Amino acid sequence: MDNSFPLQNSSLVNILTLRYDPSLKPNLPRKTSNDFEINDNIPGTEFIEKTICENIEQNLEKFTGEKISIALSGGVDSTLALSLIRKVKPNIEIEAISIKFADSVDETTAASKIAHEFNANHSILYLENYLSELPKAISMIKLPFWDLHWYYVVKKAKTFSNILISGDGGDELFSGYTFRYEKFLSLTSENSTPLEKVKAYLECHERDRVSDQEYIFTKKSNFSWNSIYEILIPYFDNNLSRLDQVYLADYNGKLLYNFNPINSRIIDNFQMKLITPIINNKLIKLASHMPSQSKYDEINNIGKLPLRKILKKNGHDSLVNNKKLGFNVNTLNLWNSHGYNLCKDFLTDSRAVKDGWINDDWIHKHIDNMDLDVKYINKFFGLLAFEIWYRLFVTKEMNSDTKLD
Structure with missing residues (x-):
C-alpha cells in the first residue's frame, strides 16, 4: 500500500468489482462450509420469532427515551421487525422512515399502509438527487462506495431518536436473493467445477457486471480475475449443494464487508445505536444449518419463508408481496x-x-x-x-x- 494512498490496491479492485472489501474487519462472524451442514432438527418459526423478540427486548431494556426509529422499506424484513417491535413494546412511539427516490418505483405507498397498521408515525424522505450528499457520506465511511441511502435514513432518524432499528440480514440468513438463486441454478449443474460456479455467481450480480471490467484499471491497480476468483473459490469448492454454496458466498460478501460495517460507521458518526434484531447470534448460528427448502421455495422462486410464516401466523402476510423491496433507486x-x-x-x-x-x-x-x-x-x-x-x-x-x- 502506497503511504499516500490510504487503501490497499486489492480493496480498490474488490470494491469496484464485487462491491465489498474482504480486507475490512467484520463485525459479524465469518462462515465456512462446515457452518452449512444441514440439521433437520432445527427449531421452527416460533423459535425464530421468540429470538427476534428477545433481541428487541434486550436492546430496549434500558431505553428511557420517548421514541425509536425504524427504516421501513415495505419489504418482508422491515415489516416483520416493525410488527415485532409493536408486539414487544405496544405503547412505544415509533417513527418509521421511508425513502422516495425521484423517477423510481415508489415503495412508500406500501410502507405507509404498514406504518399505519402498526400505529407508527411515517416520514417519507424524498430524494430528488440521491448523489447530492455523497461527499459527506463517504467522509463518514472512509471508503469509496456510492450506494449510501443509509446515510439519509440515519440523518433523518437522528431528528427523532438516538435508536434506529432495521431489518438487515433477512436476505442473507433466510435466502432473500431469489433473482440470484434462479439464475445461478440455470447457469450451473451438479457437474460444474468450482471455477465455473464462481464465474456463474459473478454473472448473477447483474447490476455490476460489465464485460470489459479489467480495462477499467491500470497496471498500477494490479487487477486480475484470478485474484477475484481466489476470494470466491472456497465458497464453491466444497460438498455443499449449489444453493447452499450461494448462501455461503452471499453471507461472506456484502453483508460482512459492505452493509454491516458501512452502516455501523454511519450510525457511529451520528452517535446513534443501531438495532438489527434479525442479525442476532442465535439466528446467525441457526439459519445456515436450516435445509434450503425451509428457506427458499425453488418452484415459485420465493425466499425468506420462515419470516413470511411469522407474518402469516400473526395475520400480517397481506401487507407484503413476493417482490423484493429495499430502498431501490432507478x-x-x-x-x-x-x-x-x-x-x-x-x-x-x-x-x-x-x-x-x-x-x-x-x-x-x-x-x-x-x-x-x-x-x-x-x-x-x-x-x-x-x-x-x-x-x-x-x-x-x-x-x-x-x-x-
Whole structure:
C-alpha cells in the first residue's frame, strides 16, 4: 500500500468489482462450509420469532427515551421487525422512515399502509438527487462506495431518536436473493467445477457486471480475475449443494464487508445505536444449518419463508408481496437527471486517472454513450465514488460538506 494512498490496491479492485472489501474487519462472524451442514432438527418459526423478540427486548431494556426509529422499506424484513417491535413494546412511539427516490418505483405507498397498521408515525424522505450528499457520506465511511441511502435514513432518524432499528440480514440468513438463486441454478449443474460456479455467481450480480471490467484499471491497480476468483473459490469448492454454496458466498460478501460495517460507521458518526434484531447470534448460528427448502421455495422462486410464516401466523402476510423491496433507486433515471453530468465533470478531469489508478480510455469509451447499459451506469457511479473519496482522502482538495447539485 502506497503511504499516500490510504487503501490497499486489492480493496480498490474488490470494491469496484464485487462491491465489498474482504480486507475490512467484520463485525459479524465469518462462515465456512462446515457452518452449512444441514440439521433437520432445527427449531421452527416460533423459535425464530421468540429470538427476534428477545433481541428487541434486550436492546430496549434500558431505553428511557420517548421514541425509536425504524427504516421501513415495505419489504418482508422491515415489516416483520416493525410488527415485532409493536408486539414487544405496544405503547412505544415509533417513527418509521421511508425513502422516495425521484423517477423510481415508489415503495412508500406500501410502507405507509404498514406504518399505519402498526400505529407508527411515517416520514417519507424524498430524494430528488440521491448523489447530492455523497461527499459527506463517504467522509463518514472512509471508503469509496456510492450506494449510501443509509446515510439519509440515519440523518433523518437522528431528528427523532438516538435508536434506529432495521431489518438487515433477512436476505442473507433466510435466502432473500431469489433473482440470484434462479439464475445461478440455470447457469450451473451438479457437474460444474468450482471455477465455473464462481464465474456463474459473478454473472448473477447483474447490476455490476460489465464485460470489459479489467480495462477499467491500470497496471498500477494490479487487477486480475484470478485474484477475484481466489476470494470466491472456497465458497464453491466444497460438498455443499449449489444453493447452499450461494448462501455461503452471499453471507461472506456484502453483508460482512459492505452493509454491516458501512452502516455501523454511519450510525457511529451520528452517535446513534443501531438495532438489527434479525442479525442476532442465535439466528446467525441457526439459519445456515436450516435445509434450503425451509428457506427458499425453488418452484415459485420465493425466499425468506420462515419470516413470511411469522407474518402469516400473526395475520400480517397481506401487507407484503413476493417482490423484493429495499430502498431501490432507478439508476438509469438518476444517470439522466444528475449522474451523467456529475460523472462527466469529475471523471473527465479525474485525479485518480492522473495519478495512474483508473484507465482514462475506458471512461472516454463509454461515458458519452447515449444508450449506456445500466450496468455501466452503476460502474460509473462506483468510479464517481472513488474519485470523490480520492479528492477527500488523497489529494485532500475536497470539503466533505460539498453538495453535488
